[in-house]
C-alpha cells in the first residue's frame with residue numbers, strides 16, 4: 001500500500017503573534033508522538049533568493065514593490081519540489097508563514113489589489129490547515145517593541161491585519177482562527193487539536209493546488 005501523505009500545516013498571523021514559538025512546539029509535539037514532521041519558514045532566508053529578500057527586510061537594499069513580491073513567491077516555488085517529496089513520504093510540514101503573508105503584506109501597500117498579489121502563488125501546494133494567530137495590536141505591544149525590519153510599523157501592521165481578514169473570507173482555504181492572547185501552553189493545545197484533525201484528514205486526500 002502507498003504511504004499515507006503528510007499534512008501541510010501553516011501558521012499565519014501578525015507580528016509577535018507567536019507563530020515561530022508555536023511552530024516549534026507543534027513540531028516537537030508531533031515528533032514526540034511519533035508522527036514524522038519537519039518545520040519550514042517563509043521567507044527561507046538561506047537560499048540565493050532568500051538572501052535578496054533578507055537584505056530588503058533588513059533595509060540593507062531597496063527593491064521595487066512588484067519585484068520583491070515576486071521574489072517572496074519565487075522563494076516559495078523553489079521549495080515546492082522538496083515540499084511535495086516530503087509530503088508524499090508521509091512527513092507533515094509545519095510552516096511559519098506562507099502565501100497568505102505574501103498577499104497580505106504586498107496588498108497593504110498602495111496600488112496593489114488582492115487578485116494581482118495572489119496570482120504568482122496560484123497552484124502552490126494547498127495547505128490542509130491554515131491557523132491564523134489572532135492578536136490585537138495592544139496585546140502585541142505587551143510582547144515588546146517592534147524590531148528594526150522594514151514592515152515593523154504599527155500603521156502598516158494594521159493594514160496587513162485587514163488584508164488577512166479579507167483573505168480569511170475565502171472558503172476554498174481551511175482557515176482556523178486561534179486566540180493567540182492565551183498562554184503559550186493553551187495556544188499550543190488548540191493548535192495541536194486542529195493539527196491532529198488535519199493530519200488524519202490529509203492521509204486520505206490528494207494534495208490540492210492553492211487558489212485554483
Ligand code: Z5A
Pocket residue numbers: 013014015016017018019020021022042043057072073097098099101102103105106143144151152180181182183184185187
Ligand atoms: N513577508 C512578506 O512581506 N511576504 C511574504 O511572502 C512573507 C513574509 C512570507 C518576515 O518576518 C517578514 O516578511 C514579515 C512578513 C514579511 N514582516 N513583518 N512583520 P519573519 O518571518 O522573519 O519574522 P516575523 O514573522 O515577523 O516574526 P514575528 O511576527 O515578529 O514573530 P512571531 O513568529 O509571530 O512570534 P514569536 O517570535 O514566536 O514570539 C514573539 C514574542 O512573543 C517572543 O518574545 C515570545 O516569547 C513571545 N510570545 C509568544 N507567544 C506568547 C504568548 N502566548 N504569550 C506571551 N508571549 C508570547
